[in-house]
Structure formats: structure tokens, C-alpha cells
Amino acid sequence: MSIIWKYLDKRSAAVDALKDYSSMKFIIEHTDDEIKAAYEKMGGVSSPQSDGMPRTHNPHAVEDRMIKGIEEIDVLKERYRQAVEYMAWFLPAWEELSEDERYVLEAFYGDGNEYGSSVIYKIADHFHIEQSSAYNKKNRALHHLTILLFGKS
Template sequence: MNIVWHYLDKKMAAINALKDYSNMEYIIEHTDEDIATIHEKIESPRSSVPTGMPNAHNPKAIEDRLVFGIDEIDVLKERYRQALEYMKWFKPAWENLDEDSQFILNEFFVRDITKTEAILNVSEQLHIERSWVYKKKEDALRQLTLLLYGI
């Protein structure tokens, strides 16, 4: 094992992976739509806007628009590839967690709510005191970190 792995903050990395989860889902669900929108932009003729001002003629305007569109599509495809890779790595670990651990981690790190709201939600849902919520959160995070990174 490489010595660098001893100094990697695996807990923080697991938290960041949790925070990226909803973004990766969004990318996977909407990339096709985004690519279709760019294709429409590329293929549709540009309308002229009569402003009364002389028009600066760019003989390569159509080519520039095509190249820009192709570059955008390439970026979207790369993001999609990375999102699929992320899900292939993250999903098995997430699915190995029990329901309570998933709920706790979702409340603290995935949903866009305050820490206080997360504590109250977990406390209410699992019928435990606040002090136990912190312990359960740390246990769930430790378990996810172990599933993602090993030792």
C-alpha cells in the first residue's frame, strides 16, 4: 500500500462523495436533454435582429457556432462519463448501508437543510435523543467510509 493513503482524509472524502450524489444523479438524468438542446441551437438558423446598426460580418460565424456546440457536447459527455463512473463506485457502498444509516446520511449531507433541522428530523424519525443522533451519524459515516475506501 502506498504511504499517501495513510494521510488521505477518508471521512471528509466520504462526506464530499455524499454531497456530490444528487449532482451526479441530475447529470445522468438530464444529459440527453442538454445535448438535444445544444443540437437544436447548432442546427437552427440564426435570426437577425434589426437594430439599425451596421452589422459586422463574420464569415466564420456558422463554423464558430458549430465548433462551440461540439465543444459543449464533448464537455457534457465527459461529465456524463464521470457521473456513471461515480455511481458505479458509490452505489454499491450506499446500497450496503441499512435504511437508518442511509436516512441519517441523507439528512445531514445530501438534503439542503440546516444541521439543526437534520438533527430534529433524525431524532423524530428514529425516536432517539439528540446525543444519540450524533453517535448514529458518526457510525453511519464510518460505515460508509469503510465501504468506500476500505480500512
């Protein structure tokens, strides 16, 4: 085991993983369409642009466009690979959480929710508890997720 694991802030890493979930899900769902669009851009003939500026002839324009397209596809495929790897690591831990724990963590760290907003009131109302108990519920859920993701905290 590397010494770096001893000093890794696992709680912060768990929060970052929660915040990345929706992005990774989006990448997995939309990468195929983005790759198809990149292939289509590579093969088509570019249309002339008439903006009044003089043009120079580039005999390698088609090759340049194809190289740019191949590079873009490589980036998309690597991003997709990382998203799949992330989901294989994150989803088993996420699914192990109770429904209440997932609700609390999604409310605090999910898309469009900023920590410190009125989310604590929503959680307190949802569970019919005080705000301090809602914060404690969030802390317990985050601690449980941290242990599931990284092992012993």
C-alpha cells in the first residue's frame, strides 16, 4: 500500500465522486452521438465562407481536417473509457447505500444544488426532523459512502 493513501482526504474525494456522477452518466449516454458527429465532420466537403477576406489555398486542408477529427475521436473515446471505469467503481458503492442515504446525498451534492443553500430545510421537512439532525444524517451518509468507496476511513 502506498503512503499516499494514508494522507488522502477520502471524505473530500467521496464528495468529488458524488459531484462527478451526473457528468460521467452524461458522457456514457452521449459519446456515441459525439463520435458520429466527429466522423461526419471529417468526411464532408467544407463550404466556402464569404466574409470578404482573401483566401489562400491549403493543399492539405482535407488531411488537416481528418487529423483533427481523429484526435477529437481519440479524446472522446478516452473520456468514455474513464467514465466507464468511474461507473464500475462508483455504482456498486452507490447502490449499497439506503434509499434515504442516496436522497440526502443527492440533495446536498447533486446537480444544481449548492452546499449551503436551502437544501437542509428540504431534507428536514422530508424526514420531519430538525436541521441539526439533517446535517447529522448527511454526515452519516457521506461517511458510509466514503467507507464503501475507499474502505476503512
